[in-house]
Every structure is written in structure tokens, then in C-alpha cells.
Amino acid sequence: MKVLVIGSGGREHAIVWKLRQSPNVDQLFCVPGNAGICEEAECVFGDLKSVDSLVQVASRIQPDMTVVGPELPLSLGVVDEFQRRGLRVFGPTAAAARLESSKIFSKEFMQRHHIPTAHYAICLNEKEIKDALPHFSTPIVVKADGLAAGKGVVIAKTREEAGAVALQMLQGKLVGDAGNRVVLEEFLEGDELSFLAICDGERAIPLAAAQDHKRIGDGDTGPNTGGMGAYSTSDLLDSNMQEWILAHVARPVVQAMKSEGAEYRGVLYCGLMMTARGPMVLEFNCRFGDPETQPILARLDSDLLGAFIASAEGRLSEGDLKWSSDASCCVVMASKGYPETPELGKVIHGLQEADAVTGVKVFHAGTRHTGEAFVTNGGRVLGVTARGSSLRVAVDRAYEAVGKINFDGMQYRRDIAQRGLRGK
Numbered sequence: 008m009k010v011l012v013i014g015s016g017g018r019e020h021a022i023v024w025k026l027r028q029s030p031n032v033d034q035l036f037c038v039p040g041n042a043g044i045c046e047e048a049e050c051v052f053g054d055l056k057s058v059d060s061l062v063q064v065a066s067r068i069q070p071d072m073t074v075v076g077p078e079l080p081l082s083l084g085v086v087d088e089f090q091r092r093g094l095r096v097f098g099p100t101a102a103a104a105r106l107e108s109s110k111i112f113s114k115e116f117m118q119r120h121h122i123p124t125a126h127y128a129i130c131l132n133e134k135e136i137k138d139a140l141p142h143f144s145t146p147i148v149v150k151a152d153g154l155a156a157g158k159g160v161v162i163a164k165t166r167e168e169a170g171a172v173a174l175q176m177l178q179g180k181l182v183g184d185a186g187n188r189v190v191l192e193e194f195l196e197g198d199e200l201s202f203l204a205i206c207d208g209e210r211a212i213p214l215a216a217a218q219d220h221k222r223i224g225d226g227d228t229g230p231n232t233g234g235m236g237a238y239s240t241s242d243l244l245d246s247n248m249q250e251w252i253l254a255h256v257a258r259p260v261v262q263a264m265k266s267e268g269a270e271y272r273g274v275l276y277c278g279l280m281m282t283a284r285g286p287m288v289l290e291f292n293c294r295f296g297d298p299e300t301q302p303i304l305a306r307l308d309s310d311l312l313g314a315f316i317a318s319a320e321g322r323l324s325e326g327d328l329k330w331s332s333d334a335s336c337c338v339v340m341a342s343k344g345y346p347e348t349p350e351l352g353k354v355i356h357g358l359q360e361a362d363a364v365t366g367v368k369v370f371h372a373g374t375r376h377t378g379e380a381f382v383t384n385g386g387r388v389l390g391v392t393a394r395g396s397s398l399r400v401a402v403d404r405a406y407e408a409v410g411k412i413n414f415d416g417m418q419y420r421r422d423i424a425q426r427g428l429r430g431k
């Protein structure tokens with residue numbers, strides 16, 4: 008089978024790597040990919056911001072199956088367009104992807120269908136902000152409605168700060184058009200958990216649970232990033248809690264989307280806060296998380312292509328995904344200056360040595376080739392991922408591999424998976 012993967016990050020490298028293991032994949036393409044992906048798939052030029060450009064790529068390649076990684080092309084309707092042309096594709100339509108692309112849609116949807124989430128108010132102008140603020144105790148969470156690449160959420164300590172931030176968002180000063188409409192939200196306390204399920208319009212099958220690390224610095228300090236690392240173990244989520252989340256969040260979402268005429272296919276990512284009142288939804292994403300995908304797929308023992316096809320064709324079954332009892336850990340290596348202004352173009356040394364460590368796979372995110380060398384080409388550069396018989400083994404292997412890699416100004420966290428290790 009000819010398979011096309013859309014995207015260029017560590018998540019897509021992990022998907023490509025796993026698809027390569029499928030006996031049914033004969034030819035693998037990626038648009039646009041990165042330097043690491045190009046070693047394992049044929050990379051083709053294309054613009055992730057343009058559905059037309061992606062359709063042109065598919066017309067040339069004629070894939071039997073396409074997998075969409077990032078949210079932007081999903082929200083622009085790449086799945087709708089591929090389906091219209093009779094091309095089989097994994098991911099939600101633009102209407103289904105509104106669960107991620109509009110916080111307002113997702114909050115109203117949850118309210119309509121009694122899915123547990125924080126109290127909120129929608130504000131379209133300054134007066135609505137002023138009227139809503141007295142109803143919230145502090146801190147107050149301010150969210151831009153649209154896609155903002157992780158920059159659309161501010162936790163304000165006072166009402167004054169919340170009002171000022173919300174107004175700046177409305178005026179387009181913080182996240183551009185994504186902030187044209189704003190949600191004020193009750194602040195929730197608890198541990199965060201990412202729960203991912205693969206859906207086929209009718210059913211939701213859970214993926215292995217993962218824990219990510221959003222802050223740049225050790226001990227969860229410094230600014231938020233796209234994610235500095237993640238780990239996955241079989242005991243991260245016990246089976247009772249998994250069943251509760253399936254019964255009260257994932258399955259109701261799939262059923263309700265169907266009843267509203269927007270069948271949900273693809274990955275449903277539920278960002279949850281485990282509060283004293285029980286798990287509550289912070290957000291939905293309509294695709295795999297990055298970097299959680301790297302440790303999650305490192306533990307998948309069954310065929311990924313089969314699951315993607317079953318999702319696209321509406322015939323998923325419980326046995327489609329088989330998980331190893333091994334643990335896994337991914338340490339992100341980022342450029343100097345990330346997340347604000349990453350320095351690019353630094354030569355990366357030691358990749359082969361790192362990949363040679365037992366159980367390790369180095370996934371590329373922001374990398375490109377110049378001649379023989381790999382150089383940095385983004386904020387997050389690599390996701391050094393290891394699998395092992397225990398979390399301790401996986402973490403030690405990942406850091407052994409990290410120790411073999413070197414580029415100017417590299418930064419990474421030294422405490423990935425510490426919470427999981429302390430729990431042992």
C-alpha cells in the first residue's frame with residue numbers, strides 16, 4: 008500500500024517510523040517532512056497551510072491511505088477535500104475538528120451534552136468582559152477562541168489582569184485573529200492528564216496514556232512550550248479511571264458529534280484536569296499530541312496502518328491496538344532561545360551514536376540537511392525516545408542517548424518522567 012503522512016514534526020516522524028514496520032506499507036511519503044523523516048520516507052514539497060497544495064501532492068502520488076498529523080490542515084478541511092475526491096484519509100473533517108479549532112464551539116458542545124468542564128463565559132466585546140468578570144473568583148483563565156499554537160491561554164491572578172488580557176486578545180494584540188472571541192473560564196486545580204482515543208465515528212478505543220511536560224525548565228518552571236518531553240507506562244491510568252473517562256467523556260463526544268451530523272474520526276485528545284469534583288475537560292485536540300505520540304507509539308506492538316484504516320472506514324474494534332507492558336520516555340532537545348526566539352542552523356553531532364543505544368529511537372522535529380550534516384531548523388529539534396522493561400530503564404536509556412548528542416545552545420529538561428519514577 009502507498010501511504011502519505013502530512014506534517015513535519017516529531018509526531019509525524021514517530022508515525023512514519025511506526026508505519027514503516029507495517030507489512031502492508033510498500034511505499035511511504037511525507038509532505039513536507041524533516042531531515043529525519045526523509046531517511047525513512049520519500050519527502051515531497053507541499054504547504055501545510057494550503058489544502059490545494061496538499062491535494063496536488065495527493066493527486067500526484069495517489070496514496071491508498073493518508074494520515075494527517077497537525078491541526079492546521081485538519082481545521083482547514085483537508086480531510087473533507089480528500090474524502091470528496093474519494094481518497095481514504097485518517098483524521099476528522101473540519102466540522103469535527105471544531106472541537107479543537109474553536110474553544111467556544113467546544114465549550115458549548117460540552118455544555119449541551121453534559122460533558123464535565125469548567126464554568127465559562129463567552130465574551131465578544133469589552134462590555135461582555137466587564138459584565139462577566141464579577142462572576143468569577145480568581146485566578147481566572149482567559150482563552151482565545153481560535154488556534155493559537157499553545158499561546159492562547161493565560162491564567163490571570165486578578166480580575167484586572169484578566170480584563171486587560173481578554174481585551175488585548177479581542178483587539179488582536181496577543182494572538183491575532185484567534186483572539187477575536189474570548190472565553191473566560193473557572194480555574195481548576197488538580198493533576199493534568201492527557202487521554203487519547205482513536206475514533207471511527209461510532210466507537211472510541213483508548214490509546215496508552217502519557218504524561219507530558221509543558222514548561223521549559225526543570226521542576227515545571229519557566230514559560231510554556233509545545234512540550235519538552237513525555238513518558239508512558241501501563242500504570243499511568245488505572246482501568247477504572249480509563250473506563251470512567253471513556254464512559255463520561257470520549258464515548259459521549261463521539262455519539263454527540265454523530266447526533267450533530269459531524270461524525271468524529273481520527274484521534275480525539277482529551278486534556279483533563281483531575282479535580283476534587285472528578286476529571287474535567289480542559290480542552291480537546293483533534294489529533295495526536297506532540298511529543299506524547301513518540302512514547303505512546305514506542306509502546307505499540309500492533310499494526311498502526313490497520314488501526315488508521317479501520318478508523319477511516321468506521322470499523323474499529325477493541326483488539327486493534329496492542330500495548331507492551333514496557334515503559335517509554337521521550338526527552339525533547341530544543342534550540343537556544345526556545346520557546347521565544349530559537350536560534351537555527353546549528354550542526355547536530357552524535358545522532359548515530361545516540362540511535363545505537365539499546366531501545367532508543369531519535370525522532371527529528373526541527374531539523375534539515377546541509378550537505379552531509381544535520382542542522383537545527385526549529386525550536387524543538389529532536390525527541391530522544393527510549394523503551395525499556397521499566398520506566399527507570401527507559402529514562403536511563405533516553406538520557407544516555409541525549410548525552411551523546413551535541414549542538415550549540417541545546418537545552419533539555421533533566422527531570423522528564425520524575426513524577427512517574429517517584430510514584431514507584
Ligand code: AMP
Pocket residue numbers: 125148150160192193194195196199278289290
Ligand atoms: P488548553 O489549551 O485549554 O489545554 O490550556 C493550556 C493549559 O492551560 C492547560 O494544559 C492547563 O495547564 C491550563 N489550563 C487551561 N484551562 C484551565 C483551567 N480551567 N484551570 C486551570 N488551568 C487551565
